[in-house]
Amino acid sequence: MALEGLASGIFNALSRLKGRRRLNEEELKDMLKSLRRALQEADFNVRQTKEITNRLEERMREEEPRPGVTIQTHAMNILYTELVRMLGPAREIRPHGATIMMVGLYGQGKTTTTAKLAEWYRRRHGVRVAVIEADVHRPGAYSQLQQLLEDSTVEVYGEPDEKDAAAIVRRGLAAHSSADVIIVDTAGRHQLDQELVVELQDMATLMNATERFLVIDAQVGQAAGPVAASFNELVDVNGVIVTKLDGTARGGGALSAVATTGAPIVYVGVGEKVSDLERFESDRFISRLLGMGDxxxxxxxxxxxxxxxxxxxxxxxxxxxxxxxxxxxxxxxxxxxxxxxxxxxxxxxxxxxxxxxxxxxxxxxxxxxxxxxxxxxxxxxxxxxxxxxxxxxxxxxxxxxxxxxxxxxxxxxxxxxxxxxxxxxxxxxxxxxxxxxxxxxxxxxxxxxxxxxxx
Ligand SMILES: Nc1nc2c(ncn2[C@@H]2O[C@H](COP(=O)(O)OP(=O)(O)OP(=O)(O)O)[C@@H](O)[C@H]2O)c(=O)[nH]1
Ligand SMILES: [Mg+2]
The missing domain is CATH 1.10.260.30 (Signal recognition particle, SRP54 subunit, M-domain)
Structure with a gap:
């Protein structure tokens, strides 16, 4: 699963409490120290790490475990609520009637996630989905998207030779006016530059995007925060998708950094296959991370x-x-x-x-x-x-x-x-x-x- 390192780090820290009825000062400090290390290794920033461990320490001192609850479980429950609070509440998405614009920097997983989402909505919501390839910069973007969706009934619209992204979107929308959901894949950049800013804003207005999803690679760790903030300012991001959570130890940093920008994380990518997408709800995610299941x-x-x-x-x-x-x-x-x-x-x-x-x-x-x-x-x-x-x-x-x-x-x-x-x-x-x-x-x-x- 994603964030295995963090999961085992937390598990190690808390297993120090196993079988204990009371904690002495040294044991408590010891546990907090090893928890701090686990969070930092998962790339949580210093402030957040401190906040979580401080809250845990405070509550461990103040709150008595309920009858029959071991100290270890008590600590686990506190940690659960604190992590959930940090990652923020979930956002429900109703795809019917949605027009979705995917944005993000180079190579973050936009095109792959476009295909994943299309399949997700088709399968789980039973809606008719059409995707539009509006990345006019990446050669082969259209055939990449077609290939990803070759086993699917999702319709793929693209004009590989057209250089005007807005024109593709306009004709794509017209061609698929009967679809319940439209998803538009856009071009990436190394950094947000003026050309892309204009292109994205034009498209957002033209398609009247109900959802503006930002795609971020978990590998960037805490840098996800500033990226989310700048895209948020540009197109008012209302959902973030953190990808490649399967392949990095830094995912904790990406998730927590995005959460602080106030843009909700809505899905996470956990692999290269079209089916490797998961809905992100912090309570369920953390529950699973802590080995409580989902x-x-x-x-x-x-x-x-x-x-x-x-x-x-x-x-x-x-x-x-x-x-x-x-x-x-x-x-x-x-x-x-x-x-x-x-x-x-x-x-x-x-x-x-x-x-x-x-x-x-x-x-x-x-x-x-x-x-x-x-x-x-x-x-x-x-x-x-x-x-x-x-x-x-x-x-x-x-x-x-x-x-x-x-x-x-x-x-x-x-x-x-x-x-x-x-x-x-x-x-x-x-x-x-x-x-x-x-x-x-x-x-x-x-x-x-x-x-x-x-x-
Ligand atoms: N392991 C893993 N790989 C992923 C995930 N999502 C995307 N990838 C891989 O990341 C690479 C880049 O993905 P793309 O979808 O092409 O990224 P993009 O943002 O469209 O890239 P540009 O169009 O070049 O800006 C591909 O090799 C994908 O297979 C994921 O959740 N997990
Ligand atoms: Mg792409």
Missing amino acids: IRGLIDLAPDDLDEEEAMRLTERMMSGRFTLNDMYKQMEMMAKVGTVDRLLSFLPANMFGGMGAMGKAQKEAMQDNLERYQVIMDSMTNFEKDEPMSLKAERIRRVARGSGVKEKEVRELIAQWNRSRKMMKGMSGNRKLSKQMRAMMKSGDFDDMQNMGM
Whole structure:
């Protein structure tokens, strides 16, 4: 996941409190010092680092943990609220009827993010999206955008030989007047210069942009602050997208610096693929960062043909203790489509499933391989067998193995896996506090005392 370094730094700092009922002065200072280092390594500036650690120190001294809450969890909860406060409230975006202008400096990820957003709105909001390539400076920008969206039904408008960006936008808007959402990709610069300023302002007026999204590479760290401020002045930025959060340790600096400019962060880019976009809501983001999980984010990952309701239903079923091979299959199907197991696990509480989030790379790869093989095996089963895996005795196992071209042993392994999953689900549903919490999380994203659940 993004900001792994920060996550493990915070975890290290707070793990010093593990098992403690009372803290002596030295232990508290020690923890704060190592937290300070973690924040600074993630490029939070000195002032913000100080502010967070001071607030934590103050509240650790003043507030008693609630009954049953360990000091470690108490500290985690305080840190959670302080970080969320620093990153600011979320902004809801309703894409229907929106005209979106993407702005930003060179190479920050504008074109890639244009494609990501288009797909996001098409898939999740079911709207008709058209994108317009209005970058007349970068050679090949139009074909780059076309390529990014070649598997999509999103319409791409461009005129590779035209030198007047505003003219492209004007004709593009006319050509796609029936689209629900229009997204315009613009040219970048090393720095905001006069030519670009005029070009962007002209376009913003011409298209009457309802959304002005600034794209910033997380790699720039704290420098994101001044960049956001200057674009904000120019086109009144109402959403910032921080990209490449997957590839840098400095992301904390970028996020916090943007937050101080007052322009809300609305999405983050977490990879080069068109699907590597996430909605940014500070509470969910921080919850995930602190290893508390983000069940609603998990639902965001659901593929096209598995809508939110179905994901909810599947979770409900898992929690209810009914768990057939079919459910497991659906779950795997969803996992496989969603992409790597790694990404999926990053949404779950770190200590859930016996710490699966902390699995090694080799283990994760093995799991990915298993998923593929299991799917093949299950394609050779009847619906009845998938509903009642207990019915899979010797003869049926032999038939399934033959049908799917695997060894009988592998079929038995799958059944054993189902059995383990079923027991785990049962354990989860038997844990009333946990299931209550899971449901509450799905509804509201409220994670208070998540850490107490012994997951
Ligand atoms: N790892 C990672 N790479 C990204 C992400 N977003 C964009 N990139 C990569 O960053 C590079 C630049 O992206 P572009 O979308 O071309 O950036 P741009 O702002 O349009 O660049 P110009 O048009 O030249 O100003 C490409 O190689 C992208 O694949 C992200 O979230 N994660
Ligand atoms: Mg570009």
